[in-house]
Amino acid sequence: LQKITVRDVADHVNLSISTVSRALTGHPHVDEQTRLRVRAAARQLGYQPNALARALRSNQTKTIGLVIPDIMNAFYAASATVLQAALEQQGYRLILCISNNDPGSDARYLTALMEQQVDGIIHVPSTSAGAGAVRDFNRTVPVVELARHSQGGLFDAVIADDREGALQLTRHLLELGHRRIAFIGGPQEVSTTQDRIAGFREGFQEVGFLPDHAAIGLGGYSSAWGSQRTHELLKLPERPTALFATSNQILLGVLRALSQEGLDIPGDISVVGIDDPEWCAAWHPPITTYALPLSEMGLLAAQLLLARLASAGAPFSPTITRLSGKLTIRESVASLVQA
Amino acid sequence: LQKITVRDVADHVNLSISTVSRALTGHPHVDEQTRLRVRAAARQLGYQPNALARALRSNQTKTIGLVIPDIMNAFYAASATVLQAALEQQGYRLILCISNNDPGSDARYLTALMEQQVDGIIHVPSTSAGAGAVRDFNRTVPVVELARHSQGGLFDAVIADDREGALQLTRHLLELGHRRIAFIGGPQEVSTTQDRIAGFREGFQEVGFLPDHAAIGLGGYSSAWGSQRTHELLKLPERPTALFATSNQILLGVLRALSQEGLDIPGDISVVGIDDPEWCAAWHPPITTYALPLSEMGLLAAQLLLARLASAGAPFSPTITRLSGKLTIRESVASLVQA
DNA sequence: ATGAAAGCGCTAACAC
DNA sequence: GTGTTAGCGCTTTCAT
Numbered sequence: 001l002q003k004i005t006v007r008d009v010a011d012h013v014n015l016s017i018s019t020v021s022r023a024l025t026g027h028p029h030v031d032e033q034t035r036l037r038v039r040a041a042a043r044q045l046g047y048q049p050n051a052l053a054r055a056l057r058s059n060q061t062k063t064i065g066l067v068i069p070d071i072m073n074a075f076y077a078a079s080a081t082v083l084q085a086a087l088e089q090q091g092y093r094l095i096l097c098i099s100n101n102d103p104g105s106d107a108r109y110l111t112a113l114m115e116q117q118v119d120g121i122i123h124v125p126s127t128s129a130g131a132g133a134v135r136d137f138n139r140t141v142p143v144v145e146l147a148r149h150s151q152g153g154l155f156d157a158v159i160a161d162d163r164e165g166a167l168q169l170t171r172h173l174l175e176l177g178h179r180r181i182a183f184i185g186g187p188q189e190v191s192t193t194q195d196r197i198a199g200f201r202e203g204f205q206e207v208g209f210l211p212d213h214a215a216i217g218l219g220g221y222s223s224a225w226g227s228q229r230t231h232e233l234l235k236l237p238e239r240p241t242a243l244f245a246t247s248n249q250i251l252l253g254v255l256r257a258l259s260q261e262g263l264d265i266p267g268d269i270s271v272v273g274i275d276d277p278e279w280c281a282a283w284h285p286p287i288t289t290y291a292l293p294l295s296e297m298g299l300l301a302a303q304l305l306l307a308r309l310a311s312a313g314a315p316f317s318p319t320i321t322r323l324s325g326k327l328t329i330r331e332s333v334a335s336l337v338q339a
Numbered sequence: 340l341q342k343i344t345v346r347d348v349a350d351h352v353n354l355s356i357s358t359v360s361r362a363l364t365g366h367p368h369v370d371e372q373t374r375l376r377v378r379a380a381a382r383q384l385g386y387q388p389n390a391l392a393r394a395l396r397s398n399q400t401k402t403i404g405l406v407i408p409d410i411m412n413a414f415y416a417a418s419a420t421v422l423q424a425a426l427e428q429q430g431y432r433l434i435l436c437i438s439n440n441d442p443g444s445d446a447r448y449l450t451a452l453m454e455q456q457v458d459g460i461i462h463v464p465s466t467s468a469g470a471g472a473v474r475d476f477n478r479t480v481p482v483v484e485l486a487r488h489s490q491g492g493l494f495d496a497v498i499a500d501d502r503e504g505a506l507q508l509t510r511h512l513l514e515l516g517h518r519r520i521a522f523i524g525g526p527q528e529v530s531t532t533q534d535r536i537a538g539f540r541e542g543f544q545e546v547g548f549l550p551d552h553a554a555i556g557l558g559g560y561s562s563a564w565g566s567q568r569t570h571e572l573l574k575l576p577e578r579p580t581a582l583f584a585t586s587n588q589i590l591l592g593v594l595r596a597l598s599q600e601g602l603d604i605p606g607d608i609s610v611v612g613i614d615d616p617e618w619c620a621a622w623h624p625p626i627t628t629y630a631l632p633l634s635e636m637g638l639l640a641a642q643l644l645l646a647r648l649a650s651a652g653a654p655f656s657p658t659i660t661r662l663s664g665k666l667t668i669r670e671s672v673a674s675l676v677q678a
Numbered sequence: 679a680t681g682a683a684a685g686c687g688c689t690a691a692c693a694c
Numbered sequence: 695g696t697g698t699t700a701g702c703g704c705t706t707t708c709a710t
Binding site for chain 2: 048049050051052053055056061071072074077078080081084093094095096097098111112114115116117223252253255256258259265278279281282283284285286
């Protein structure tokens with residue numbers, strides 16, 4: 001079981017390897033007759049081009065690296081799917097790396113991708129401090145940040161309008177008479193967390209109240225954190241009337257805790273969440289959320305990267321694009337205003 | 340911004356490129372002093388090895404291809420995470436391909452991975468007919484099938500004991516007095532569907548009943564199918580007392596439909612599911628499921644692949660390993676037996 | 679312990 | 695339209 005190379009194909013049709021190469025890669029100046037013969041021989045011999053050799057020579061791998069924090073999170077899984085579809089269509093492969101929200105792991109993956117000679121990178125940074133590792137690459141290979149952006153404005157970024165999302169959700173809650181709203185946030189270092197807090201605060205400012213400071217809790221992105229925080233909040237003397245979960249994982253933890261405590265939604269307590277995975281609509285009762293525009297984000301990120309790829313080493317100034325999502329009102333919030 | 344190569348490092352320390360290569364790759368016969376000098380120079384110059392060139396020469400890419408049908412499905416997402424962790428630990432990268440349950444796409448990815456010279460492949464086949472494409476490769480690069488297995492017994496496979504899972508769930512339902520149980524299955528061509536039907540039938544045979552044939556419905560793997568089928572079933576003159584969802588996506592569709600119809604679980608109707616994503620325990624009420632051992636499966640698949648990798652081209656006979664899951668009884672099934 | 683030289687499989691100049 | 699030649703950046707004999 002020997003590896004078949006261009007050499008073998010060339011020998012088989014009595015042509016030079018360069019002609020074979022041209023015929024196979026669809027070069028213009030090749031006799032149609034010849035091309036057919038070469039193709040037939042290649043198929044017959046079971047020739048499979050070696051992508052490594054090709055890439056080494058032609059200086060492009062047709063491969064994009066994607067670094068995301070967590071693939072179990074429906075948000076990133078959906079993004080990966082969209083990205084893969086969009087890039088594949090242009091003949092690009094995707095190497096997926098899962099950083100687990102660990103900056104070290106993040107940086108290691110970025111480096112590995114560079115060594116792998118990827119043509120471009122889509123990156124969800126683990127911390128807004130920015131990946132020192134990529135800093136240098138950006139002029140070598142294009143990088144676009146997705147969902148979160150790092151400080152310094154060095155990279156193109158496609159993100160959701162998290163401030164706006166949090167604001168709309170907060171307004172909705174306030175309009176229905178809620179005042180004691182507990183904000184259950186993600187890790188502080190991440191740009192989305194900061195933006196969401198800003199939106200939350202802004203909502204309160206609009207009506208002239210300030211959120212009870214103790215009600216803002218920042219932690220991780222896990223459902224465990226959502227669950228733990230919910231249990232804490234329920235023990236408070238003045239229990240919040242509404243819980244604001246800032247990621248789908250956190251929301252899951254909140255719901256689990258509420259289920260454990262036997263509390264009714266929205267009878268006993270109201271719940272809203274940022275991001276709208278499929279189960280939110282299926283829940284009993286359906287959960288009110290701010291749906292993030294993940295398809296659009298993925299698509300746009302892919303297009304942006306492709307554009308940078310096309311315009312080679314042309315200088316550019318990084319743009320950051322904010323896409324708005326959609327407030328999706330369902331049945332998880334009670335009205336506290338007297339009729 | 341010029342690419343730094345071994346050549347540059349060599350020039351910088353006045354050594355030959357072969358010595359630099361040896362020093363960097365940790366070859367034994369290199370002077371410690373020299374090694375240090377080389378490493379320092381490499382770091383200083385910002386040298387990054389070209390993985391392509393290395394792989395081309397050394398004939399191994401340290402890369403594993405993973406082909407899965409759907410990453411939005413919590414089951415595969417979890418598998419991918421486990422696999423990535425296990426393989427990374429051994430210095431392997433993962434290229435992720437999403438086949439969308441399309442055999443054509445499946446085959447194309449497999450081919451692409453081969454051209455990419457991956458060292459091994461982990462494959463969730465889209466159809467039990469088996470991927471013709473890989474058939475030939477298997478002697479070239481090791482392939483292990485995950486979750487589903489294809490016919491012909493050509494490949495190593497690590498799968499869940501789906502028959503057993505369906506059997507336990509069916510027994511549980513039967514013991515609680517259910518007789519009209521609707522089985523909402525996935526696509527017929529897939530090995531897991533076949534195994535799950537077998538388990539379902541076996542359960543009924545044990546008690547001497549046969550399932551109402553009309554109650555077995557086979558469709559896709561989407562939540563849309565689960566939802567649609569549920570609506571159909573509810574219109575039946577003799578409505579089933581329990582719904583058996585055979586994947587987490589289907590379960591989601593079932594739950595959404597039930598929520599829309601305003602039916603209470605388990606008061607009006609009982610529900611069980613195969614596979615136990617995080618939201619099942621958080622649901623209100625918590626859903627009874629058969630939890631698939633996905634961590635173990637992923638881990639075992641990785642180990643098996645690594646073992647095949649280690650024993651080079653040694654002949655072997657493919658083994659298929661079945662791992663059992665765990666019946667997880669919660670609160671979504673009503674007892675129909677008179678006290 | 680180090681160096682010189684030969685490729686891995688392919689594409690891209692450059693000839694003709 | 696086709697062949698010849700020269701590498702891409704690296705590892706790896708084979709010398710010394």
